[in-house]
Amino acid sequence: MAVKMFTWIDERLGLSTIYNVVLDRNVPKVNWWYTLGSASLFLFALQVVTGIFLTVYYVPSPDHAYDSVQYIMNEVSFGWLIRGVHHWGATLMVIFVFIHMLRTFYFAAYKYPREITWLTGVFLLLATLGMGFTGYLLPWNQRAYWATTVGTEIPGTAPFIGDFIIRILRGGSDLSAVTLARFFSVHIWFLPAIIVLLISVHMYLVIRIGISSVPKKEE
Amino acid sequence: MAEPNRLERRDFVKVVVAALGTIMGACITLPAIGYLLSPALAVQKKEDWIPLGPLDSYTIGVPTLFSFTRTTINGWERTVNSYGVYITRFDDVTHKVFSNKCTHLSCRVTWQEDLAEYLCPCHDGFFDIDGEVISGPPPAPLTEYETKVEEGVLYIFFVEG
Numbered sequence: 001m002a003v004k005m006f007t008w009i010d011e012r013l014g015l016s017t018i019y020n021v022v023l024d025r026n027v028p029k030v031n032w033w034y035t036l037g038s039a040s041l042f043l044f045a046l047q048v049v050t051g052i053f054l055t056v057y058y059v060p061s062p063d064h065a066y067d068s069v070q071y072i073m074n075e076v077s078f079g080w081l082i083r084g085v086h087h088w089g090a091t092l093m094v095i096f097v098f099i100h101m102l103r104t105f106y107f108a109a110y111k112y113p114r115e116i117t118w119l120t121g122v123f124l125l126l127a128t129l130g131m132g133f134t135g136y137l138l139p140w141n142q143r144a145y146w147a148t149t150v151g152t153e154i155p156g157t158a159p160f161i162g163d164f165i166i167r168i169l170r171g172g173s174d175l176s177a178v179t180l181a182r183f184f185s186v187h188i189w190f191l192p193a194i195i196v197l198l199i200s201v202h203m204y205l206v207i208r209i210g211i212s213s214v215p216k217k218e219e
Numbered sequence: 220m221a222e223p224n225r226l227e228r229r230d231f232v233k234v235v236v237a238a239l240g241t242i243m244g245a246c247i248t249l250p251a252i253g254y255l256l257s258p259a260l261a262v263q264k265k266e267d268w269i270p271l272g273p274l275d276s277y278t279i280g281v282p283t284l285f286s287f288t289r290t291t292i293n294g295w296e297r298t299v300n301s302y303g304v305y306i307t308r309f310d311d312v313t314h315k316v317f318s319n320k321c322t323h324l325s326c327r328v329t330w331q332e333d334l335a336e337y338l339c340p341c342h343d344g345f346f347d348i349d350g351e352v353i354s355g356p357p358p359a360p361l362t363e364y365e366t367k368v369e370e371g372v373l374y375i376f377f378v379e380g
Contacts, residue, residue, distance in 0.1 A: 013222070053254060067295035076295075077257040078250035 012145040021207060022119065028213030033107075036100035037206070043093040044195065047131075050086040058138070060184035062177045065140035067127045090132055097128045109212040127195045134187035137180060148183070149175055263291055266378045271306060274314070277318060282307040282330040282337075282348065284319065289377070304364065304375060305330060307336070316357040316375045317350045317361040328361065337361065 010016050057076060059068045072079035104110055110118035137148040152175070156166040171178035171205060259309035271285050282305040291298050305318040305328075317337075319327045326341035336353060337346035344355035351360045 043334065053251065056255065071295040075261075077253040077260075079257070081250055082254055103237060197263070 009031045025207060025210065027211055030211070030214060033099075033103045034211065036096055036103055040093060040100055041095045041199065041203075043089050043096055043197070045085060045091060048192065050082050050089065051105065051192075053082045054086060055188065058118070060138065060180050062140060062180060065138065065180060067140045069141075090135060094128055097125050101125055107215055108146055113209055114205070117202060120202045120205070123199050124195060124202065127191050127198065131187060131195075132189050134183040134191065137183045138187065138210065140180060145175065148179070152179075230369075258294060259377060265289075265291070265375065268367070268374045269377045271304070271316070271373045271375060273371050274308070275371065276370055277306050277308050277314075279308045282317075284330070303327060304378075305361075306373065314366065314373070315350070316364045316366050316373075318364065320362065321357055322352075322354070322359040322361060323357040 006015075054072065056160060057068055057072050057079070059065060069083070072083055073090065074080075104118065104121065127218070137144045138150075152166055152169040156162040158165060167173060169179075171182050227368050229373045250343070269287060271287075277283050278363075283289040284303055286301060288301045291300070305317045305319055306314065307309055307317070308314040319329070321328050321339040321341070321344055323339065323342060323344050326339050328337040328339045328346060330336075331338045334345075335348065338344070339346075339355065339357065342356050344357040346357070346361050347353050349360075350363060352358075362379065366376075367374045
């Protein structure tokens with residue numbers, strides 16, 4: 001019965017084709033360094049899920065941000081767990097994406113025909129850092145406030161357009177409710193949307209072209 | 220090669236993966252459900268004995284308004300609601316305490332000295348000194364609170380609503 005049902009669904013959705021193409025594809029004999037891409041993808045999924053859960057209680061307003069985070073940590077059942085996973089997952093994701101990039105670089109896996117895979121990967125690394133930067137402000141504690149003050153001041157040192165960049169980042173000349181709101185928006189909508197798009201292209205190319213093998217000594 | 224009762228490596232892996240997967244799934248799902256339900260499960264105790272001051276301070280025969288506030292905590296916010304009750308002493312031992320909330324549509328009633336009646340200004344509801352409806356749309360008498368006197372202090376058993 002279950003087999004018949006699966007056959008019926010598979011005939012229409014082509015699930016086994018997806019399985020064969022995505023999971024059962026041929027890969028060269030590789031080592032543990034090649035698992036970092038999957039690890040990054042897993043961490044991203046983890047961040048999405050825990051992030052969605054955090055928005056249930058978090059309020060991106062100077063009046064409520066800090067208190068709502070304290071509420072999540074101290075009052076909500078397993079709130080400490082969800083936020084803890086999101087917090088450490090963020091750090092791990094930056095590390096994993098970065099080492100994933102190093103692996104690709106040192107193994108020269110960015111070369112023809114994988115240039116676009118590399119390029120989307122570069123933007124994925126930047127987007128990941130952007131997630132870290134925007135997410136850091138959201139707890140609205142002293143560390144968040146001053147880290148973002150400094151972090152937005154740095155691009156402000158650029159000649160001529162520095163002041164304009166600060167005003168774009170902060171939504172005005174001061175770090176304010178507008179800054180918090182736009183960082184929140186970028187953190188939960190803009191960057192995740194960009195990351196999902198880039199991951200789609202990245203993964204499509206990995207599946208289409210296949211992954212490079214470990215370079216041999218004589219190469 | 221295969222003995223009849225020998226567990227194949229492939230089957231062993233399947234069972235282990237299924238078991239570990241179930242445990243891991245439960246470890247993720249149960250906290251997630253608890254997280255979402257958390258505020259709904261935190262029931263706040265709203266009823267309490269409220270002191271209204273020394274009983275002697277209330278004049279016999281004159282309904283007197285007493286106002287107080289109650290604070291409830293919703294999430295990270297404190298919500299302060301104010302309430303009013305009318306205390307009426309009939310003699311040294313008998314007294315009644317009514318909510319000033321009209322039983323019609325929750326406007327606040329006031330004691331009219333000249334009429335010797337409670338008036339709800341919204342829809343002209345009138346109640347007598349015992350809280351009974353005299354005229355107007357109110358469907359029920361004023362809500363009366365359970366009272367007690369301890370060491371000369373009057374208390375009401377306050378129930379939200």
